[in-house]
Amino acid sequence: MFVDELRRFAEKIGDPRVRAVAERAGAPLRVAVRGRPGTGGATVRRALNSAPGIAVADPADVAVYVTVEVLKPEDRAMIAAHPPALILLNKADLTGFGGAGPMMAAQARAAQLSAVAGVPVLPVSALLAVAARDLDPARWAALQALADAGWACLDESHDGFLSASLPVSVEARRTLLEKLDLFGVALGIAAARRHGSLSGFRALLRRVSGVDEVVAALRTAGANVRYQRVLQATAELAAIAVGNDAVSEFLSCDDTVLARMAAAEDVLRASGLDTGPVGHLERAQRWHRYSDGPQVHRACAADLVRGSLRLWSQAGGIPQRAEAR
Structure with a gap:
């Protein structure tokens, strides 16, 4: 990850400016927990606050909406007014003891609610x-x-x-x-x-x-936020790099370029885009031609081109069709 590379570099170089950039880039994903009273929102907050890389806060980078059993009219009104990245069907352990158990029943109910709400719904027992x-x-x-x-x-x-x-x-x-x-x-x-x-x-x-699945979904939802932090950190480091060879070398080294590519891939995958093809040169060629979508996706495409070309170069700069012979 870009943040991991940056933290190691900040520790090595000992420059307080670089350390400050690393702290901002690696700040936890801020998650707002909303929902009507009685749905266990306070327990959800406690459960999420213990997850690495996540801090319950408002204003937030990502919002979740907590409900139980069904989506009541007031739930639908709040979801429509402030669409969350994720709806949590809390108290999933109370869904019923019959059949395959409450958590399996809650998964089926979550799928039904997701179809109604148009938002991903995940079952969770914050209590557990x-x-x-x-x-x-x-x-x-x-x-x-x-x-x-x-x-x-x-x-x-x-x-x-x-x-x-x-x-x-x-x-x-x-x-x-x-x-x-x-x-x-x-x-x-x-x-x-x-x-x-x-x-x-x-x-x-x-x-x-089910909390691990919730955390994974939140990290996917926060991919764009993390990538924006990567772009901001890169811009700040570029300013520091003027007259500073160590910072300049960090920005252009293989590990940094590939870490930026990984962050860009997370954003594109979260948007439902295929980041292929597998071949490094073919992938670079594909994303070099990419001009659709929002500006952040075009920035991601540029990082995929740089990273793919770096991998192609590491492999000897040989086109994939020749490598197969």
Whole structure:
């Protein structure tokens, strides 16, 4: 990544101006979390704030809208007024215990909502995502104690779980429901029965929660923002490079050129464009002719040309058809 290359260079050169450029270029993607009350927006904020490279903030670079179960008229009005990059179907773990489980049911519902809203919808359990980070040994010990109690202790209801005769106090069970709800408790009991560990259970919670898919989608949505930062950083470094050979060499070195190409590819792919062909020279020729689309795409095309030609040169400058002989 361009930011990684720039950070290493800033550390090496020790120039505070370059370090400041690196800090601005590598700032977290700012994500605004919006939605009506009762949808778990605060928990979503906690879940996303723990993701590397993301900071919940408003004003933001990217916005998400949080809903549960359905899109109500007020949801649709807010989405139409301020279109988000992504809609999160939160509390996906409550979608139902039948069939293949709540998360699979939530995926099907998310697809239906996406067709209605015209915006990508992803299911997520922010509660489980937060628990994946924060669940402590005391809660894990409680789940281990429940492992021999049998599934009947869950009763698919909070009241049944709290009123059952179990080797764990009612207060401890209430805390488990606050941290995990019934689906998370069921996952914990299953993990404990398999003689799992707390770290393994926390990793399971993260996988099941869907938060990694949300973070990946946000990074895709933020590709244009990251690329604009690359362009800004390059312009600032070009000014510093006057009379500074080290900065000038950094801007023209292979690693920097290829990192800029990678950032440009992210933008084009996020827009649904194919960045091929595979052959370096053919790709450079294709994007050299590119003149359609917004200005940022034309800048991306220029970076693809530079990077592809650099790769072609590294390969010996031999056309791909000759290499195949």
